Amino acid sequence: MSLFVDIEKDLGSFHLKVSLETDGGITGLLGASGCGKSMTLRCIAGVETPARGRIVLDGRTLFDSEQRINLPPQQRGVGYLFQSYALFPTMTVRQNLLAGLHREKDKARKQTLYRQAVELLGLAGLEQRRPAELSGGQQQRVALGRILVNRPQVLLLDEPFSALDSHLREQLQLDMLRVLKDFSGDVLLVTHSRDEAYHMCGRLAILDEGQLLRCGATKEVFADPGSRAAARLTGCKNIAAARRTGPNTVWVEDWGIQFTTARPVPEDLCAIGIRAHYFHPKAPANRFEVEYTGQIEEPFEWIIQMRTPNQTPGTPDIWWRMAKDKRPNPLPAQLGVAPENILLLTR
Amino acid sequence: MDWYPLWNSLRIAAISSVLVFFSGIFAAYYVARLPRLVKGLLDVVLTLPLVLPPTVVGYFLLLVFGAKRPLGIFLANFGIKFVMTWYGGILTAAVVAFPLMYRTARGAFESFDERLTDAGRTLGLSNTYIFWRVRMPACRQGILAGAVLAFARALGEYGATSMLIGYTPGRTATISTTVYQLWRTGDDAAAFAWVLVNLAISAAVLLTVNLLEQKQRRRAP
Numbered sequence: 001m002s003l004f005v006d007i008e009k010d011l012g013s014f015h016l017k018v019s020l021e022t023d024g025g026i027t028g029l030l031g032a033s034g035c036g037k038s039m040t041l042r043c044i045a046g047v048e049t050p051a052r053g054r055i056v057l058d059g060r061t062l063f064d065s066e067q068r069i070n071l072p073p074q075q076r077g078v079g080y081l082f083q084s085y086a087l088f089p090t091m092t093v094r095q096n097l098l099a100g101l102h103r104e105k106d107k108a109r110k111q112t113l114y115r116q117a118v119e120l121l122g123l124a125g126l127e128q129r130r131p132a133e134l135s136g137g138q139q140q141r142v143a144l145g146r147i148l149v150n151r152p153q154v155l156l157l158d159e160p161f162s163a164l165d166s167h168l169r170e171q172l173q174l175d176m177l178r179v180l181k182d183f184s185g186d187v188l189l190v191t192h193s194r195d196e197a198y199h200m201c202g203r204l205a206i207l208d209e210g211q212l213l214r215c216g217a218t219k220e221v222f223a224d225p226g227s228r229a230a231a232r233l234t235g236c237k238n239i240a241a242a243r244r245t246g247p248n249t250v251w252v253e254d255w256g257i258q259f260t261t262a263r264p265v266p267e268d269l270c271a272i273g274i275r276a277h278y279f280h281p282k283a284p285a286n287r288f289e290v291e292y293t294g295q296i297e298e299p300f301e302w303i304i305q306m307r308t309p310n311q312t313p314g315t316p317d318i319w320w321r322m323a324k325d326k327r328p329n330p331l332p333a334q335l336g337v338a339p340e341n342i343l344l345l346t347r
Numbered sequence: 348m349d350w351y352p353l354w355n356s357l358r359i360a361a362i363s364s365v366l367v368f369f370s371g372i373f374a375a376y377y378v379a380r381l382p383r384l385v386k387g388l389l390d391v392v393l394t395l396p397l398v399l400p401p402t403v404v405g406y407f408l409l410l411v412f413g414a415k416r417p418l419g420i421f422l423a424n425f426g427i428k429f430v431m432t433w434y435g436g437i438l439t440a441a442v443v444a445f446p447l448m449y450r451t452a453r454g455a456f457e458s459f460d461e462r463l464t465d466a467g468r469t470l471g472l473s474n475t476y477i478f479w480r481v482r483m484p485a486c487r488q489g490i491l492a493g494a495v496l497a498f499a500r501a502l503g504e505y506g507a508t509s510m511l512i513g514y515t516p517g518r519t520a521t522i523s524t525t526v527y528q529l530w531r532t533g534d535d536a537a538a539f540a541w542v543l544v545n546l547a548i549s550a551a552v553l554l555t556v557n558l559l560e561q562k563q564r565r566r567a568p
Binding site for chain 2: 042045046047072073074075076078079080082084086088089090091099100102103146147150
């Protein structure tokens with residue numbers, strides 16, 4: 001099971017150029033709003049046509065600009081879960097699910113598959129309702145059921161949780177993972193939430209202004225995002241321009257600090273990133289003086305804002321985040337960062 | 348009382364409404380997909396009969412379908428003659444009522460969520476299925492309103508009709524041309540009777556529509 005995508009399309013304000021391959025499990029596509037994530041999915045589903053490129057699903061060419069192949073969406077075998085779920089508003093839950101089963105001609109089998117879907121997605125009792133009478137989570141389950149009974153070879157999920165209340169999200173993510181466990185094809189999940197990407201996706205691709213910045217195992221991408229935009233999208237708060245000074249040392253002019261790194265510093269290094277959780281009062285390496293400028297209290301964490309004594313005026317404060325019970329009192333005059341926690345960024 | 352005008356008006360309005368219903372919907376559906384410039388141009392042409400005085404529309408129709416005009420001569424070979432025949436009334440009523448159906452249907456389609464079409468296509472549903480089972484039911488309120496407006500307009504059509512098919516009792520007379528003729532010849536009582544008939548039909552149509560809408564609202568809250 002694999003989906004190969006290599007497409008280009010001009011989107012007015014920027015040029016979309018995505019090349020990625022899935023090989024089992026859930027692949028995330030992380031990016032800010034309007035970076036071309038949804039357009040990529042639309043091109044794969046066939047409801048939008050790329051300018052150039054190729055899309056191959058399990059050895060079957062869905063689109064090839066050179067060979068002039070462009071299968072209609074009906075023949076692609078691609079399941080597409082829309083952000084708004086796109087349930088047919090005048091049909092009941094039952095009719096919506098049966099619309100996904102329209103290819104099944106055997107009446108008895110159709111009924112069996114329908115009952116299985118109702119069971120799997122917990123829709124019993126809702127079958128005669130219309131989409132407007134369902135909650136967001138229920139609508140999502142109906143939409144997912146309608147797609148799964150259609151037996152697609154690959155599943156595209158377009159920001160599936162963004163329309164839902166935040167307190168429901170984690171539970172619904174778990175529910176979806178449980179439902180998708182039995183799905184044999186690959187899944188491509190588009191999201192702008194790094195938490196969602198981290199929870200759900202084994203592999204992750206990062207998209208910024210139509211360009212694919214990084215693609216790899218999710219944990220590796222978070223540990224080594226490679227570029228400033230990718231670091232920011234994976235939630236890194238502290239990013240500063242940096243210069244290579246040795247095989248394992250970098251100089252950050254704006255902070256006036258030299259850091260030692262665990263990874264070898266690449267020749268074309270242009271910035272470093274340090275996640276807000278990675279400062280530690282007792283870390284022995286990379287110690288530096290700090291002055292505190294402000295703090296934000298969250299339910300379970302503190303965000304401390306600080307500057308170094310030699311920090312260039314006008315540059316953003318450095319953010320340090322910690323669990324409430326880990327907050328030292330008083331705040332220490334010096335902090336350190338483990339060498340393996342310095343993100344080396346080349347773009 | 349000679350009931351011919353009632354029967355003639357009803358069949359003209361009914362047939363032209365059916366024609367306008369389908370042609371208006373398909374025009375609305377396809378025009379929306381055209382490139383902007385062509386769309387703007389076609390839109391003006393298709394809406395023109397709504398804003399032109401009906402007599403001007405009648406004049407244009409005579410220019411095209413008149414007995415001495417190329418198209419009129421050509422159609423006469425097949426025994427089709429729109430001038431001074433009852434079915435010429437279908438032509439005038441359809442032309443005048445068309446923009447009402449076209450514009451209301453287009454408005455309804457424009458507010459339709461195109462993602463529903465995309466969703467249907469990725470589920471393997473045919474475009475025909477999506478059109479009739481998803482788009483039309485979702486747009487039914489606007490389309491129903493357009494159909495009613497078109498029927499009412501076709502039933503009341505006077506200007507273009509009187510120019511193309513005139514008034515021949517028992518042949519081309521419709522309610523509206525009859526009312527005018529009776530009033531002109533001073534038969535006020537008969538004219539008033541036809542006014543009442545017209546009023547009754549219009550009220551019945553509007554009542555039916557309201558009932559249909561209520562029924563639908565109860566079914567789909």
